Amino acid sequence: MDIPVEGRPPTRVTLGVGALLVGFAVGASLLAVAMGLNWALSGNDFLGTFTLALVYGLPIGILTGLPLGAVLNVALRRVPNQWQHVLAFFGVFTAAGFAGIALVSISGTAQNLPIALAIGVAAAAGRLSVWKMARTE
Numbered sequence: 169m170d171i172p173v174e175g176r177p178p179t180r181v182t183l184g185v186g187a188l189l190v191g192f193a194v195g196a197s198l199l200a201v202a203m204g205l206n207w208a209l210s211g212n213d214f215l216g217t218f219t220l221a222l223v224y225g226l227p228i229g230i231l232t233g234l235p236l237g238a239v240l241n242v243a244l245r246r247v248p249n250q251w252q253h254v255l256a257f258f259g260v261f262t263a264a265g266f267a268g269i270a271l272v273s274i275s276g277t278a279q280n281l282p283i284a285l286a287i288g289v290a291a292a293a294g295r296l297s298v299w300k301m302a303r304t305e
Contacts, residue, residue, distance in 0.1 A: 179248055180305040183241050187301040192237060195294030196222070196229050202286045233291070236264060250299055257295040262288030 183191075203225075204218030240260055244253050265287030269280040 180245055181248060181250060181253065182245055182303045182305065183298060183301060184303075187298040188234070188238055188241060190301065191294035191298045192229065192234050193294075194297040195233065195237075195290040196226060198293050199229075199286060199290035200225060202290065232264070232268065233261070236261065237291070237294070248304070250302060254292050254295050258288040258292035261291035 200218050200221035203221040204214045207217040208214035237257070240257060244256055247253060247256075262284050266277075266280055266284035269283055270277050273280055
């Protein structure tokens with residue numbers, strides 16, 4: 169954490185639009201890799217599944233994940249500890265992913281938990297990837 173010139177610890181963490189886009193790209197890519205690896209372990213083609221995950225996942229992520237990340241970014245501005253930001257991204261995106269998948273899934277809810285956790289990990293990694301882009305005031 170950067171300490172301002174005045175010697176006070178920072179009280180505000182802000183991320184710009186560029187950081188939001190970088191974090192989204194990292195999270196979406198990581199999630200597509202996770203989906204590709206999951207299917208590859210089942211004997212399917214990794215590259216094909218990775219590509220499908222990106223093609224179908226990006227529009228969904230743009231409509232859901234990008235706005236959720238932007239709102240969460242604004243909500244966390246007064247939290248100076250960036251580790252709490254990463255944890256919040258994990259928790260909120262895991263819960264939102266679980267709820268969203270449960271709404272559209274015909275399978276049992278217990279089967280949705282690993283996918284929701286993958287979404288949460290990808291979102292947390294996306295937030296962690298823009299740590300150095302954060303401005304502290």
